[in-house]
Amino acid sequence: MMPVASLEWFLMIAAFLFACGIYTILTRKNAVSVLMGVELVLNSANINLVAFARFVKPAASLGPQSVPIPMESGAAAVIYGAPWASGHVFAAFVIILAAAEAAVALGIILGIYRSMGGVDVDEVSALKG
Amino acid sequence: MILTLAAAGSSWADPAFWVFLAFAAMTVGSAVLVAATRNIVYSAYALLLTFFGVAGLYVFLDADFIAAAQVLVYIGGILVLILFGVMLTNRIHDIHLSNETTHPVTGAIIAGAVFLVLAYVALRTDWELDPRPAVPTSQEIGKAFMGKYLLAFEAASVLLLAALIGAAYLARRGEKE
Incomplete structure (x- = not known):
């Protein structure tokens, strides 16, 4: 069964989210706002990954669904899962990395706030030569 | 470009398509709000709506696990972290100074160019479609x-x-x- 909307719809929404994220990253002065822009960009990439996994034919290089291993005590196999699952796994990795990135970024922002009294990214230039 | 999208859309008579459009509008509209609003607290709450809309889009892509992970990790974890960041680092009462922007025109030009390139690629590429079973x-x-x-x-x-x-x-x- 085809989904209710076509691939182009999802790609256009993702492109728009990406543009909004880029605009937020470029124009905001507040470091927390810049972090929000990064989250928008990551979300748009994730939409693309899941949409391609849903619609587009998997590459032949994604390989077979399982590879048998010859063992003395009988047959075993490394199970690879369906080819489209790769897109979902990538999306899950993006979510994992976004969580790690947000935690570390917030720690850094709190440290900057304590030592400099503000989170304006234009004013954090103590390392500038 | 809009004509291509309208032709690519599925049946306008399908009620599910209208629900999809509602989620898409929620995602896009709140993303604009994140980028444009002057108050950083509004920005953070608009980001909540964006994440929720994206989770809805995952449901329309038949990605149940990723949709659940989106709600749990993004809304339950990252958004709460960002709200903590907003509350701990800002003087919330000076609303107009909390979320200053710089070079809005340059930023809009660059973001618009990025969007146009991405939209051109998305609409003009001949994707090799092979929908997986839901x-x-x-x-x-x-x-x-x-x-x-x-x-x-x-x-x-x-x-x-x-x-x-x-x-x-x-x-x-x-x-x-």
Whole structure:
């Protein structure tokens, strides 16, 4: 069964989210706002990954669904899962990395706030030569 | 471009398509709000709506596991972290100064150019379509995690541990100061 909307719809929404994220990253002065822009960009990439996994034919290089291993005590196999699952796994990795990135970024922002009294990214230039 | 999108859209008579349009409008509209609003607290709450809309889009892509992970991790974790960041680092009462922008015209030009390039590629490429069956996804994702991507999975778990320790170390108050 085809989904209710076509691939182009999802790609256009993702492109728009990406543009909004880029605009937020470029124009905001507040470091927390810049972090929000990064989250928008990551979300748009994730939409693309899941949409391609849903619609587009998997590459032949994604390989077979399982590879048998010859063992003395009988047959075993490394199970690879369906080819489209790769897109979902990538999306899950993006979510994992976004969580790690947000935690570390917030720690850094709190440290900057304590030592400099503000989170304006234009004013954090103590390392500038 | 709009004509291509309208032709690519499925049946306008299908009520599910209108629900999809509602989620798409919620995602896009709140993303604009995140980028444009003057108050950083409004920005954070608009980001909540964006994340929720994206979770709805995942449901329309038959990605149940990713949709649940989106709600749990983004809304339950990252958004709460961002709200903590907003509350801890801003003087909330000076609303107009909390979310200043710089060079809005240049930013809009660059973002618009990025959007046009992405939209051009999305609409003009001849995608090799082969929709997968709309089956529950978690079983195949589990097989892929525990088989093909096992090393990356373990690396991600180590990374999460390192990020947890690093964030706790960075955010705690130094004893020497």
